[in-house]
Amino acid sequence: MKIAVLDDYQDVAFSMADWSAVERDAEVTVFDRHLGPIDQVIEAIADFEVVSLMRERTPFPREMFERLPKLKLLLTSGHFNSAIDLEAARDHGVTVCGTDTIGRTTVEQTWALLMAAARNVALEDRAMREGRWQVSLGHTLEGKTLGLVGLGRLGQQVAEIARVFRMNLVAWSANLTAELAAEHGARLVSKEELFTVSDFVGIHLRLSERTRGLIARQDLARMKPSAWIINTARGEIIDQADLIDALERRRIGGAAMDVYEVEPLPVDHPFRKLPNTVLSPHKGFVTEESYRIFYGETVENIRAWMDGKPIRIIENNTLRSSLAARPA
Numbered sequence: 001m002k003i004a005v006l007d008d009y010q011d012v013a014f015s016m017a018d019w020s021a022v023e024r025d026a027e028v029t030v031f032d033r034h035l036g037p038i039d040q041v042i043e044a045i046a047d048f049e050v051v052s053l054m055r056e057r058t059p060f061p062r063e064m065f066e067r068l069p070k071l072k073l074l075l076t077s078g079h080f081n082s083a084i085d086l087e088a089a090r091d092h093g094v095t096v097c098g099t100d101t102i103g104r105t106t107v108e109q110t111w112a113l114l115m116a117a118a119r120n121v122a123l124e125d126r127a128m129r130e131g132r133w134q135v136s137l138g139h140t141l142e143g144k145t146l147g148l149v150g151l152g153r154l155g156q157q158v159a160e161i162a163r164v165f166r167m168n169l170v171a172w173s174a175n176l177t178a179e180l181a182a183e184h185g186a187r188l189v190s191k192e193e194l195f196t197v198s199d200f201v202g203i204h205l206r207l208s209e210r211t212r213g214l215i216a217r218q219d220l221a222r223m224k225p226s227a228w229i230i231n232t233a234r235g236e237i238i239d240q241a242d243l244i245d246a247l248e249r250r251r252i253g254g255a256a257m258d259v260y261e262v263e264p265l266p267v268d269h270p271f272r273k274l275p276n277t278v279l280s281p282h283k284g285f286v287t288e289e290s291y292r293i294f295y296g297e298t299v300e301n302i303r304a305w306m307d308g309k310p311i312r313i314i315e316n317n318t319l320r321s322s323l324a325a326r327p328a
Contacts, residue, residue: 001026003302004048006041007057008032016288017295021303026050034058034264042067049073050305052298055285056081057263062088073097073305077285077294079319082207082234086314095305097312098319099297106284107157110232113256114200115141116278117228123275139199139226141165147198149191149215150233151176151184155204159184170194173205195222200230207234217242226253232284235260244270247277258284 003026005013011032013019019028029048034057035041041058045051046068052075053060060074060081065088074089074096081098089096116122119138127135146162148155148171159169162185169186172194181188195201201223205211215229216239223229229252231238240261246252247270254276260269263282271277297312304311312319 001050001306002048003028003050003052004045005030005052006045007034007054009034009054009057010286012291013295016291017299019299021299022306025306026302038063046070050302051075052302053077053081053084054294056083059083060089061085065089065092065094073302073310075099075298075301076314077101077290077298080314084314086316095310096314097301097305097310098314099294099301099312100319101285102287102290102293103153104157105287105290106154106232107161109258109280109284110154110158110202110204110230111161113232113258113278113280114202114228114230117200117230117254117256122278141167144168144199145170145197147171147189147194147201148186148204149173149194149201150204151181151186152204155202156184158202158204159186170197174210191219192222195219196224198227199224200228203229203231203233203237205233205237207236212236213239215239217245220246220252223252225251228253228256230256232258235263244274247274250276252276254278258282 003022005028008030009032011030013030022028031044035044042064047070049070050073051071054077060083062085065071065085071094074084074094076084076096077099078101079098084096086096118141120136123136142165145168148159148169150173151159151171155171162169170189170193171181171186172189172191176188178188214237220242243255247255256278257271258280259282260271265271265281271279301312
């Protein structure tokens with residue numbers, strides 16, 4: 001049996017888990033670079049029965065399942081993967097399994113970016129390496145307003161930390177209630193008011209057809225000229241062309257981002273050249289602790305499937321908590 005491990009950018013899959021339980025019955029091949037467009041991915045993994053994904057780095061639409069007849073097991077890190085067509089997987093008899101996660105890694109990345117933006121960390125770091133000293137003024141967080149677009153599990157944890165900094169909290173999402181917002185120290189406002197009053201706007205929504213392009217030109221135009229937008233959710237939630245325009249025209253203070261519409265971010269992308277951006281390469285979940293869970297449980301999932309007792313099966317974008325085999 002042939003197993004492909006995709007997009008192991010740091011080349012750590014073998015050091016994060018003991019693969020001996022599957023290597024005795026299979027050949028494991030690790031791809032430590034992004035394979036590119038769909039045709040190149042299919043060419044590279046056409047002979048593999050098992051494919052392991054790292055989050056949404058390589059999308060798996062229906063076409064992938066149609067053109068990979070040997071594929072029998074698809075694995076992903078995390079409880080769900082919006083880039084996998086689960087209906088197509090089911091139609092082609094492919095089992096999809098996931099793993100557990102650490103809940104606060106993306107929250108930590110959100111605050112790393114927000115504080116880097118508030119204190120101009122990237123700018124001052126570059127200046128010091130060039131021999132300069134104190135080239136900007138930072139901003140104190142106390143008393144500033146943080147607008148949370150989405151107050152689910154991650155948004156609530158971001159709000160918890162914001163209260164420690166004594167920030168004012170406002171929140172909005174399509175189904176958010178005033179009671180839930182108040183429970184987490186926030187005031188429910190309209191989408192328009194959130195973008196108008198916030199000094200920092202944090203995006204904490206899942207990507208869906210409803211949220212794709214949710215934040216666009218009219219929202220960015222309402223922001224204060226000094227305000228920053230922080231995105232650790234998904235790049236497609238913000239209209240990228242509108243955001244680039246707002247940054248180039250200095251209509252907002254800046255954007256601190258961990259996620260992008262195209263990943264890896266092309267080397268000639270405008271975000272890389274704009275001075276009012278703080279960028280990280282989708283590192284929200286990239287920690288040693290997370291990777292040990294992801295790869296460790298991936299090995300367990302492969303071994304269980306090879307033994308005819310698949311575990312951690314993803315169905316309807318939900319990870320089944322039971323480790324029992326799929327019912328007949």
